[in-house]
Amino acid sequence: MCERFKLASLSDRVQFVTTNKLCQLCLNKHPNKCKFIFKCSFCKEKHNSLLHQDNPEKVIKQVALSINKCDDVLLPTIKVKLIDKNGHEFYVKALCDSGSQLSFVLSDLTDKINCNLTDEHMSISGICDDKNKINQKASFQIYSINNNSKLDISCCVVPKITCDLPQFKIDANSINMPSHIKLADPDFYKCDKISLLLGCDLFFQILLRDKLPLTAGLCLHNTLFGYVVAGKVSESSASSLCSNTVSINNDEQVIQSKNENDSLGSLEINMQNFWKCEQVSEIYKEAASDQELAESIFTESMVLEDGIFQVDLPLKQNLDQLKLGDSLSRAIQRFHNLEKRFAKDPVLFQKYKAFIEEYLSLGHAEYVGIEIYDLESGQIYFLPHHPVMNENSSTTKLRVVFDGSMFTNLGISLNDVLLNGPCVQNELFNILILFRLHKYVFVTDIQKMFRQVKLNKAHCQLQNILWRDSPQEGLKCIQLQTVTYGLKSSTFLATRCLVELAHRYKDLYPLGASILINNTYIDDANVGSNDIDSLIEMKKQLIELLKLGGFTLHKWSSNDKKVLNDIPSESKQFTEIDLCKDENQCVKTLGVSYNIHSDTLKLTSPQQV
Structure with a gap:
């Protein structure tokens, strides 16, 4: 559905449907009775919710249930260091598979390393009920090639795990890899033998929060061993696909395994489930290299002119390389939910409106026409916003908070592509101790500190919000011009100034x-x-x-x-x-x-x- 139709005022939408003789239910043109049977979510009458006359419109999410293009999927791999029986280092490729409840190691690898072998008898059955036996487990350590990380693992010993991966050619030069990234497998694009499979029992121990999009489907995910590359790779020459899923039936001690050489659809589902892990909302751990990059971006882009600071957002990628996806649809939905709250609390609406008007009058934001944006570029982001009340505050009883962690349709947020930056101020405890050492003291704070720091105009397209004074008006786009609370890097940028x-x-x-x-x-x-x-x-x-x-x-x-x-x-x-x-x-x-x-x-x- 056209986003501009969603953004239009109610009267304009009704007029458009009437003028073009469109069906009031499905919003399409057809000669016969509409085949759809859904009803308005507000009044339950037979018309589309976007045409409802009394309440704020509700966005209908469009879902595609078919695929007309087949893409290849790159599974995440890491290269690990092992020590052989003679004390020499060597390296093998490990496949990360959250669909497996157990981890596996090749039998010929256990003959090469010092490991503790124990008897473990389990039965494996495939999708065609082809049963195999596991007789041993091996315990040993694996080491990172990038840092001092190591992991004690216990794996089932098998003669073969899967085929060599990846099974299609990848042009590594066509991928815009950020220069500061340390890959867990620098040879991820080279077809090689899989000697280890790290299942769910191990992989989520090393998986970190950071995720960085490379293309529309390919992403970097951070781990203790470095970043892994995974996702869809379009226009490659794959001839076959492999996927392994292992689960345990505790009652019968039977492991069910799938070795699939089938359609991309099932593989896509596995990959979607693969990356569903618990999100940490406020604490962002970064490597020293990430913090150094944030500092470097600040020093190179910061300008102090006429008594005003201007900074760039510390992006993990260049702005023209971002592929954030569609954030507008979800921002519209969140704004409609906010309007429902306004309808129930007119006092809150008036305070909220006054906040927006002050924001604009101070020059911290400005209206822009949404038509100036290429919404398909992936380099535009809309921030949802909501109120936080603090009745104990003497100056700001209502604060509007912007949500930079909202996921787009690609499962990526603005905060995912921002560097947190290092802490540049004294420790809180030290400040309190210094405060109590003296006879005379004063306490003060910097007024609207974040909003006194301007943002590079080129980066303001990542800070858009939706607003209107009445549900009868069309939605308008406001572009925030300053450092904004709710973004991962804001505290670093303001305090660094x-x-x-x-x-x-x-x-x-x-x-x-x-x-x-x-x-x-x-x-x-x-x-x-x-x-x-x-x-x-x-x-x-x-x-x-x-x-x-x-x-x-x-x-x-x-x-x-x-x-x-x-x-x-x-x-x-x-x-x-x-x-x-x-x-x-x-x-x-x-x-x-x-x-x-x-x-x-x-x-x-x-x-x-």
Whole structure:
């Protein structure tokens, strides 16, 4: 279904269907009665949900149930190092197969290495009930060719695992492999003997979260042994395909095995199931090389001009090599769900609308016509968004959060192709300890810190959101122009700008630079001194230094009023009236509560429900 039809207003959609004499159910043109029997998901009447007159439209997901082009599928392999009986190193190729509950090793390999062989009697039966016996298991270690990783494994000993893989030619030069990637099998494209099969019992021990698309079907997946290459490879000259699936029947101690030489359809299903693993949503582990690459991208692309920072997104691939797939359809669906929530809570809608209008008025975003994008390029991304309420906040009770982890139709998110970057600030515990060493202190934070850092215009096409003021209007596209919370790299980019300020102007503002390096965590600065005049000078230097990068401070509080005499009342955490009314006024900072009257920190555990 045309995406522009989905984006059009309700009245425009109705008019289009009426003018073109289309069926109100299937939205196609046909002479006879419509063969479809589905109904509107809102009112259950016999019309398409996109033509429903009262409530926000619901997107109907289109599903293709046939394939008219046969592609070859590359199975993931790793090259592992082994030690033979004479102490010499040698290398073999291992196949990764999550469809197998057990791992396997060739019998001729066990004769070559030092391994612990034990008797293990099991029966294997294939899809034609062709039964075979397993009599031994071998235990040994395998080693990575890229790092110090090693793995203790236990495998069933068999005379043959599968055919040599891959079974088709691959032009490695046609694949745009990122330069910083270390492959688990540098010869993944060369047909070679499979000496090991790592089943589900082992493979998910080494599988990491990171996934990086190479083409429309080919992906890199990170493991402890390096990145594996897997997925569809189009336009190759394969003559046969092999797949192995092993499962155990515990009651009968029978292993069922499939050795399939059949259609791509079943192989596609196996590959889809292969990569369904648990997602880690917030913690991103990166190798040193990835962090070095993020730092390199920052230093090469960062610009500080007219007091404003501009940065690039630290992408794992060049922008023109991205193949993200379709994110628009799912973003539309998520926005319709948000509108349903607005319909139930008009107050929330008004606050949300005010947030969007402020975002636009500050120049942090702008409307763009969706027609300027090539939606088929795979280099456009739409961010879903949702509200987070914090009634305890004195300044921002509603925050709109953007979701960079939403998967496209290819199972890839924007966060998947972004580098996390290293931590460039002092440890949280160290900042708290430094804060408690001094007699006089102040606490402040950087206002809208992420949004003070502009994004390279070429990368803004990866930060689009959908919005409209009424369900009767057509959906509009808003392009975010600054570093955006919800993206994996945002904290690194914003905090790295602070560190850059400190390094550039440390001779001019030595006290302010020291605060940014030693006393700042994300956007919170917790600063102390035993001399009040020194603390006031530190405050002045911090304000002036941050101005050079376009940053401003607010939510000021201190355990001594003299420190904040020149701070406007609207920039303070508490007014004089607030302080007189309540001597237990606390500031939330660094995950704890700070009482400015008693000069104490308080930890509060969540209340049990």
